[in-house]
Amino acid sequence: MKRLLLSIGLLAALSPVSGEEPAACCAAVEETAPLSARSLYQLDATFTNDRGKAVSLAEFRGRPVVLTMFFASCGYACPLLVGDMTRIREMLSSEVRDEAALVLVSFDTERDTPDALAKYRDERDLDAQWHFLHGNADAVSELAALLGVKYRKEANGMFSHSNLITVLNRKGEIVHQRNGLQGGLEETAQALIAAAP
């Protein structure tokens, strides 16, 4: 029942932003132009979103992106990171806010299945601008390497990890990283605004 409600909620929320037809914002950058040398969208790894759909990072091309790696059962830093991403979003002008993508990619390749990520979204009532991605160990490790995120699975199944919020411009280039859990939200929001002229 919960899943059904979630699906309905998702469908309703998704249509204007990241449904099948691209929003006006996203048509601005031609998808066929070659990627810039520093674009993260050169990564050819495939992820699965919390709706079970296969996606590549390049899906976010043309939009300003806030990207964070996390895991759903994390009790300390990850809820803070999600909270920080929410606050960053609140600092944006409505235009930028409407087109920004908030992307969370999980370290936990085993437990954070698309279903588990859907549940996470559901429990926190996060709308369609939030994207939750599950990847295999290869994809997660390549993305972490590109972002400079360090992580390690502990014996108890939890992960030690860098607390890093990354801002990508429309081309998929890293334009800002907020490292740690203290401060820096204003700067991150400014970077996001600058990334979406």
Add this chain to the structure above:
Amino acid sequence: MISRFRHLLATITLGLMGAGINHAAPTGMVEIPAGEYVPLFTSPVDPASVPVPAFYLDELPVTNAQFLAFVQANPKWRRSNVSPLFADQSYLKHWVGDLELGSLAPSDSPVVHVSWFAARAYAKWLGKRLPTTAEWERVAAAGYTVSNGREDTELNGDIYRWLARPTPNVIPSASEARPNQLGARALFGYVWEWVSDFNTAMVTGESRADSGLERDLFCGSGSVGARDTSDYAAFMRSALRSSLQAHNSTSSLGFRCARDLEPSSATSP
């Protein structure tokens, strides 16, 4: 078919180097039996040792000639084509050109100036992968003649002599390197090596790990303590790994590949 051909290429190259192998492992690789890895650092929730299933490991580090075959077949990994995201400016800088080795890069010497991304791509091209830290360290823990390298004075002498020498301008060929008890050669004495999970070496072992800032940068399950502070070489490897970024390439950093055992042979005793 194509990968068979690539494999053949690698085989020929290794054959030229005169590597004699008596294992049933793929040519140029040795079968490492299941064992265990004793991590250098452990947090309170970690077990004292980690089981390492059997796997294949390249007997020697990848050479310039082998890496040249890779960039010949994969233009996007040539020096002038590679994305700055995947390799920094020193990528293959000891080669004369995109497809020319030159005097600083003898064909049978271990390749250096390669990034983690490039090393991974090379391994994938051959149907292999990079070894994990646990796998690499499990093999490097063996001595020449005894299973515990720490008790092998000859091996330790060789390691410390190497650590005391500056990196030479030209890395020598490793083809004469002495095998350890597991059959792997040149794990030290020539180059440092990439591992697949280099970026897991985190708070552990970095001198700044105890600062308040660092605690904030990482979400972890508690303090981490060093198990055995006398293994100097292992500490150096750990410090190196934690200092690296995946696009970095340096004059003393190479790699070798690993491969899973086929399911059939994995079950054999």
